[in-house]
Amino acid sequence: MNNPGELITGLALIAIFASSLFYVLLNFKQESRGARTAARVSFAGFTVFVTLASMLLMHYILNHDYRYSYVARYSSTDLPLQYLISAFWAGQEGSFLLWVLLGSWLGILLMFKARDLEPQVMLVFNLNNIFLTILLIKQSPFEQLVFAPPDGQGLNMLLQDPWMVIHPPVVFVGYAAFAIPFAYAVAGLWRRQYDTWVRRALPWAVFAFVTLGAGIIIGGYWSYKVLGWGGYWGWDPVENASLLPWLAGTALIHGMILQETKKKLRKTNFVLAAFSFILVIYCTFLTRSGVLADFSVHSFVDLGITGWLVLFMLVFTVVTLWVLVVRARGVPVSGKGEPWSYFSREFGMVTAMILLSLSTVIIGLGTSAPLITRMMEKASKVSTEFYVNTNLPIAVAVLFLLSFVPLLTWGRNSVSRLLPKLTWGVGGAIVAVAVTLIHGYPGIEVLLVSMFGGAAVGMNLLLMARLMRKKVTLSAGAMVHFGVGLMFLGIVASSAYDRSEKVLLPQGQVRSAMGYDIKFKGPEFSPEGKGLRARLPLDVTQGDAQFTAWPDIFSEQGRGGQPKRFSHPEIRRGFVSDLYISPVDFDPGRKKTGPANQIRLKKGETARIHDYELTFTGFDVSGMMGREGSHDMRVGADIAVSYKGSEPVVLKPVITVGQLHGPTSRVKLPGPEDATLTLVNIEADTKTVGVVYDGPGASAKEETEETPASVIAEVSIKPGMTVLWLGTFLILLGGSIGIVRRWPK
Amino acid sequence: MKKSYIIGAIVVVSAMVMALYSFRSTLTSYVSVSEAKVSSRPVQVAGMLVAGSNRYDLKKNALVFTLREDGGDEMMVEYNGPKPANFDDVEKVVSVGKYNQNKRVFEASELLVKCPTKYEGRVKGGA
Numbered sequence: 001m002n003n004p005g006e007l008i009t010g011l012a013l014i015a016i017f018a019s020s021l022f023y024v025l026l027n028f029k030q031e032s033r034g035a036r037t038a039a040r041v042s043f044a045g046f047t048v049f050v051t052l053a054s055m056l057l058m059h060y061i062l063n064h065d066y067r068y069s070y071v072a073r074y075s076s077t078d079l080p081l082q083y084l085i086s087a088f089w090a091g092q093e094g095s096f097l098l099w100v101l102l103g104s105w106l107g108i109l110l111m112f113k114a115r116d117l118e119p120q121v122m123l124v125f126n127l128n129n130i131f132l133t134i135l136l137i138k139q140s141p142f143e144q145l146v147f148a149p150p151d152g153q154g155l156n157m158l159l160q161d162p163w164m165v166i167h168p169p170v171v172f173v174g175y176a177a178f179a180i181p182f183a184y185a186v187a188g189l190w191r192r193q194y195d196t197w198v199r200r201a202l203p204w205a206v207f208a209f210v211t212l213g214a215g216i217i218i219g220g221y222w223s224y225k226v227l228g229w230g231g232y233w234g235w236d237p238v239e240n241a242s243l244l245p246w247l248a249g250t251a252l253i254h255g256m257i258l259q260e261t262k263k264k265l266r267k268t269n270f271v272l273a274a275f276s277f278i279l280v281i282y283c284t285f286l287t288r289s290g291v292l293a294d295f296s297v298h299s300f301v302d303l304g305i306t307g308w309l310v311l312f313m314l315v316f317t318v319v320t321l322w323v324l325v326v327r328a329r330g331v332p333v334s335g336k337g338e339p340w341s342y343f344s345r346e347f348g349m350v351t352a353m354i355l356l357s358l359s360t361v362i363i364g365l366g367t368s369a370p371l372i373t374r375m376m377e378k379a380s381k382v383s384t385e386f387y388v389n390t391n392l393p394i395a396v397a398v399l400f401l402l403s404f405v406p407l408l409t410w411g412r413n414s415v416s417r418l419l420p421k422l423t424w425g426v427g428g429a430i431v432a433v434a435v436t437l438i439h440g441y442p443g444i445e446v447l448l449v450s451m452f453g454g455a456a457v458g459m460n461l462l463l464m465a466r467l468m469r470k471k472v473t474l475s476a477g478a479m480v481h482f483g484v485g486l487m488f489l490g491i492v493a494s495s496a497y498d499r500s501e502k503v504l505l506p507q508g509q510v511r512s513a514m515g516y517d518i519k520f521k522g523p524e525f526s527p528e529g530k531g532l533r534a535r536l537p538l539d540v541t542q543g544d545a546q547f548t549a550w551p552d553i554f555s556e557q558g559r560g561g562q563p564k565r566f567s568h569p570e571i572r573r574g575f576v577s578d579l580y581i582s583p584v585d586f587d588p589g590r591k592k593t594g595p596a597n598q599i600r601l602k603k604g605e606t607a608r609i610h611d612y613e614l615t616f617t618g619f620d621v622s623g624m625m626g627r628e629g630s631h632d633m634r635v636g637a638d639i640a641v642s643y644k645g646s647e648p649v650v651l652k653p654v655i656t657v658g659q660l661h662g663p664t665s666r667v668k669l670p671g672p673e674d675a676t677l678t679l680v681n682i683e684a685d686t687k688t689v690g691v692v693y694d695g696p697g698a699s700a701k702e703e704t705e706e707t708p709a710s711v712i713a714e715v716s717i718k719p720g721m722t723v724l725w726l727g728t729f730l731i732l733l734g735g736s737i738g739i740v741r742r743w744p745k
Numbered sequence: 746m747k748k749s750y751i752i753g754a755i756v757v758v759s760a761m762v763m764a765l766y767s768f769r770s771t772l773t774s775y776v777s778v779s780e781a782k783v784s785s786r787p788v789q790v791a792g793m794l795v796a797g798s799n800r801y802d803l804k805k806n807a808l809v810f811t812l813r814e815d816g817g818d819e820m821m822v823e824y825n826g827p828k829p830a831n832f833d834d835v836e837k838v839v840s841v842g843k844y845n846q847n848k849r850v851f852e853a854s855e856l857l858v859k860c861p862t863k864y865e866g867r868v869k870g871g872a
Contacts, residue, residue, distance in 0.1 A: 229826070354753060362764045373772065380774030383787065383841070383855070389771075390764045504803050585801040712801055 005056050005068075005142030012049035012100075013133045018042040020126040026119040036118075040111060043122065046129070047104040054101045057094065057141050061087050066148040070094060070141040076154035078529050083155050086165040090155055092288060093141035095168060100132045102169070103176035110180060110204075117197060120187030121180075124319075128179045128277075131312045135305050154530060157554060157566045163222035167215060171242060174212025175280050178245055180204040181252065182277035185270045186319065189327045194266050198256045201273070203742040205253050208276075210735035212246045217728045228551075228569040228582040230500070230716055232724075235387045237292045240367040241283030244360055248276035251356040254349050261410060262346055263334040267324070272357075274320040278313060279360070283367075285309040291371055341412040348405030355398050362390045396448045399488060402481050403429070403455035406463055428458020432489060439719075442496040450492050456485035473741035479734030486727030493577075493720025500716035502584060505538065507708040513715040516579075517541045520711050521548075523588065525635065525684065527621055531556025531564075532684035536583055536711050538570075547572070551583040551713065555685045577719035589709035598680070601639075603687040610696060612669055613642040614677070616689055620652055635682055637689045643671035653679035653691070669695065773841055778818035781851060782844050790814065790851065791839045812840060812851070820844070824853040 022039030026032060057070070061084055066072040074094070075087040089095045107125055114121040158164070181201040188197025219239065220232040233239060252272040255265045286292055289306035341347065365372075366382045373380045403425045407418060432454025436447060464478035503513040505520035512518065519539040526533050535552040549570035556564055569582040599607050601616035608614075620636035636654035655665040666678040675695025682689050776788045792814035799810035805823060813819045822840050842853035 354757065358757065358760050362760075365764065365768060369768070369772065373774070378774040380772045381789070382768060383771045383773055386767050386771040389767045390760075393763075394760075502803070502806050712803060 003142055003144060005053055005060075006137075006140055008049050008053045008056065009133070009137055009140065009142070012046050012053065013130070013137060015042050015046035015049055016126055016129050016133055019046060020123060020130060023119045023123040023126065027123065030119075039119075039122065043107060043111060043126070047108055050097075050101050050104045050133075053142075054088075054097055057097060058085070058088055061085075064152065066150070066152055067144050068141070069143045069145050072145060072149055072152045074152070074155055076152040076530075079152075079155055079160075082162070082165055083160050086159065086168075087155050089168040089172075090159055091141075093136070093139045093143075095172065096132065096136045096139060097141055098169060099172045099176060100129065100136055102173050103129055103132065103179065106173075106176050106180065110183070113200070114184075114187075117184065117187040117191060117193070117200070120190050121183045124183035124186045125179055127315070127319075128183075131308070131315075135308055135312075138305055138308065157531075157556065157564070158226070161222060161226050163218055163225065167218045167222060170211055170218060171215030174208055174215050174242075175245075175284075177204060177208035177211055178249060178277050178280050181208065181249075181256075181273045182316075185273035186323055189270055189323050189331075192327070192330060194331055195259065195263065198259050198269065199744060202253070202256050202260070203739050203744070205249060205256060205273075206735055206738045206742055209246065209249050209253060210732055210739065212242060212249070213735065214732050216242050216246060217732065220728075221725065224721075225571060226568060228567045230498070230569070230580055230582060230714075230718065235366075235384045237367050238287050240363050240387075241287050244283055244364050244367070245276045245279040247356050247360040247363070248272060248279055251353040251360070252276055254353050254356075258346060258349050263332075264346070265350075266331050266333070267328060268353075270324060271320075272353075274316070278316055278320070279364075281309065281313045281316065282364075285313060286367065286371075291374075343408070343413045343415070345405060345408040345410050345413075348401055348408060352398060352401050352405070355394050355401075359391055359394050362394075363387060366390075392445045392449065395488060396445060396452060399449060399452035399456050399485065402485060403452050403459050406460060406478060406481060422459070424462040425455040425459035428461075428485075429455035432457070436492070439497050442492070446492055446496050449488055453485050453488040453492065457482060457489065460485060473737055476734050476738035476741050479737065480731050481734075483727045483730030483732075483734055486723050486730065488727070490720040490722075490724025490727055494718050494724060497719050498716060500580075500714055502712060502714045504710060504712050506710040507589070513713075514579075514717055515542060516715065518713070518715070520709070523586070523709055525682075527619070527635075527684055528554065529556070534586060534588075536586060538581065538711070538713070540579075540581075549581050551581050553583050553586050557685055557687075573722055575722050577717050578721040580714075580716040580718050582714045582716070583711055584714050585712040587707075587710045590707045598690055598692045600681075600688050600690050609693050610675070611644045611671070611673070612675070612693075613645075613648075614691070615640045615648070617650070619682070619684070619687075620654070635684075637679055637682065637691075639677065639689075639691070641669055641677070643669070646670075651677065653677065655679050655682065777816065778812070778814050778820050782820065782846075784844065787841065787843050787854070789839055789841045790820070791837060794838045795819065810838075812838060821850045822853050823848075823850045824856050826854075826856070 019039050019042035022035050022042060025035045026039060029035060059065075060068050060071050061075050064071070064075070064077050070091060070093055071087075074090040075084055079087065087094070089098045103125075107122070107129065110125060111118065111122060181204055184197040184201035184204070188194060188201075216239075219242070223234070224230070224232040252269065252275075255269040255272055259265050259269055285306070289309060291306075366386050369382045370379045404418065404422060407421050429451045432450045433447065436442060436450040441447070442450070460478045460482035464475045464482050467475040467478055499514065501513045503511050503518065505511050505518060507520050507522045510517050510519045517540070521537040521539060524535045524537065526535070531554055533552055533554045535550055538549040538551070540547055540549050549572070551570045552568050554566045554568070567583045569580055571581075572579040599609065599614070601607055601614065603616055603618060606613055606615040617638045617640055620638050634654050636652050639651050639653070640648040641651055642648040649670045651667040651669070653665050653667045665680070666676050669675040669677055673696055675693065678692045678694065680690050680692050771787075773787045773789050776784060776790060778790055778792070781788050781790045790812065792812040795811040795813050799808065801807075802809045802823075806825065808824045808826075810822055810824075811819055812822050822842075824840070824842075837858075839857040840851055840853040841855040841857070842851055844851045
């Protein structure tokens with residue numbers, strides 16, 4: 001059989017279709033056990049086929065089966081194991097397979113937990129899976145090449161990082177999970193069970209919040225730690241794409257909690273559940289259809305699935321609207337005519353939901369700008385200013401609410417009863433404002449964020465502590481809110497008070513920047529995969545404290561013949577601020593050339609000088625000693641030398657990289673004449689060496705200046721980063737506790 | 746209508762109005778080099794990086810390079826921010842910013858670099 005992967009994927013589609021049909025049958029004949037078993041078995045079959053297909057793809061990748069286009073495009077034989085694994089989801093096709101896989105496993109869980117709502121829930125959930133499987137067949141990871149290349153193209157260096165390994169799976173679990181509250185919502189409304197679906201779907205909604213949230217945060221963390229631009233969020237369409245369903249999901253969770261307690265917002269929650277799910281598809285459409293290709297740093301290629309994605313969205317939008325219209329009148333609205341108390345937890349929560357939805361719509365508008373404007377005039381995008389200007393007031397409002405609403409009870413509250421409880425909040429606000437103003441007035445909006453952020457932190461910290469003492473699970477919400485407050489304080493600190501300075505560091509000399517004395521000790525090269533990593537040790541001193549920073553630049557041969565460079569910063573974390581050192585540019589320096597011929601030889605090239613013929617055959621890295629901090633990195637060059645046409649002898653001059661000259665770099669040339677060859681330069685990325693010939697026939701050439709190696713580094717102090725990450729961690733931890741809290745017994 | 750609905754509607758509508766205003770004022774559209782040179786608004790220009798023209802100018806504290814668009818028009822671009830990850834291997838570069846008539850250079854606030862279309866491994870794993 002030629003392509004088992006495609007066959008299995010086809011079988012999976014058949015299985016999911018069958019399962020859906022049986023669930024439709026079950027919808028009309030509730031009692032039919034046969035139909036129920038058939039539906040479940042088909043779904044289990046679907047899961048088995050998808051799992052088999054995934055295992056097959058992983059098998060091909062791990063075994064370097066380059067007959068498959070996907071394997072050839074995203075992996076190579078020298079890739080370390082963990083990156084081979086992550087090559088599975090490095091490209092479009094594989095990531096779809098991952099999404100379907102995760103969805104299928106979640107579906108098994110759902111199948112057992114949905115109980116009486118099972119037929120409808122699974123039907124809607126399956127509809128989602130049908131579409132994804134169709135997309136998977138259209139964009140198959142099992143496409144074969146006419147002939148298998150000897151090696152793959154390898155995984156992009158930016159993806160070769162542990163955080164980038166886990167980021168996509170976590171995000172896809174989140175995407176897959178958002179289908180579940182939607183499925184429950186449709187099922188509940190269809191079956192006229194307007195409240196039970198909320199109780200069942202709530203833990204799933206929180207699960208989706210936690211997983212997608214974790215994925216987003218990991219993405220930001222990777223960006224900060226690895227990319228070297230010093231930021232963690234760029235408002236790029238791909239980033240925003242994952243944020244939109246998450247914000248909508250957050251609004252949904254609040255609405256569902258409100259519905260559980262006060263039996264309100266039934267129709268709103270249905271719409272929100274649908275909205276968050278459809279946003280997942282919309283954002284997949286934005287990022288995978290190529291419509292934003294010219295407006296984002298992320299490379300997009302139109303893979304021809306745009307039409308299907310649009311259909312996907314339309315179908316679900318129609319389903320949602322249809323169910324809403326058909327059932328809307330039957331939805332009981334409790335407390336009609338009863339005025340809402342403004343000073344109540346309900347009102348606060350609804351306001352929060354409105355703010356979150358507003359933010360979702362606004363960010364969605366900005367992200368979709370190229371699409372919208374394309375239809376009107378020229379395709380344009382909005383700058384990052386747009387997102388900041390519009391979301392800052394919303395953040396102020398949200399933090400304002402967070403500073404006292406969680407203290408309110410359901411129903412009416414009195415200001416006088418509330419005031420004494422606000423001490424911690426007020427205290428937090430005062431501290432935050434004081435600290436902020438000490439560092440400089442940042443503008444009124446940012447100051448307000450700081451003030452209410454501090455209040456939210458203080459108040460929710462108190463609440464969290466109090467609730468944890470009663471019962472840990474009760475503190476989930478307070479922990480999340482506490483985390484949100486911390487996160488915003490961290491964002492304010494790192495955005496408004498970020499300071500940096502660029503400095504030129506010639507090797508061996510001390511220069512100062514941002515209050516630190518820095519000395520570049522000299523580069524250390526080590527070959528890695530297809531390229532060369534230049535580690536750039538910097539001795540950093542401030543007062544009594546001293547440490548060595550190791551930013552680095554990795555370079556490899558790019559496709560156009562130009563070298564590609566990837567730089568990594570060094571980050572010293574502190575509780576108050578991070579010291580961030582990013583290599584902006586690196587000049588390896590030029591060696592002195594004596595009054596003799598210097599020849600540059602590319603690998604495989606031959607040069608003739610006097611009576612010698614020299615061919616550079618390759619690097620010899622057997623003498624590399626890879627100890628941390630050791631300066632004994634030696635790289636040799638194998639040079640075949642033939643004297644007057646005789647049998648070539650292979651000479652192996654070796655240089656100790658990082659030092660300008662070494663004893664072993666000079667070798668005597670074969671033959672009776674007194675001639676030597678000195679290895680003076682290696683360039684791994686272009687695979688050339690520079691050698692100097694000294695002996696008879698050498699011409700007296702101009703000496704060239706020796707220039708030392710140097711690094712241009714950007715040294716930044718970023719306050720509040722640790723507070724930021726702590727805040728995000730607490731959001732995820734609190735959310736996870738929330739899943740446990742809401743899990744139905 | 747209930748008072749709370751009215752207040753809510755006012756808040757939402759005013760927020761959307763502010764958002765739309767910000768939207769229009771921050772819209773940057775694609776223009777050609779010649780249009781960029783005379784425009785007073787922030788714009789985006791797409792073109793090829795002229796090989797070998799990029800260097801780091803420590804005096805100006807910026808990355809400097811020459812952008813050449815399809816028609817052959819060229820302009821100098823100055824970018825103060827961090828060098829984008831794949832800058833040296835790019836095919837197409839998009840500069841977002843404004844042209845400074847006096848200095849005769851395009852001051853970019855943002856650089857988008859795109860790698861050859863059949864990109865070997867995309868920056869984000871297809872998210």
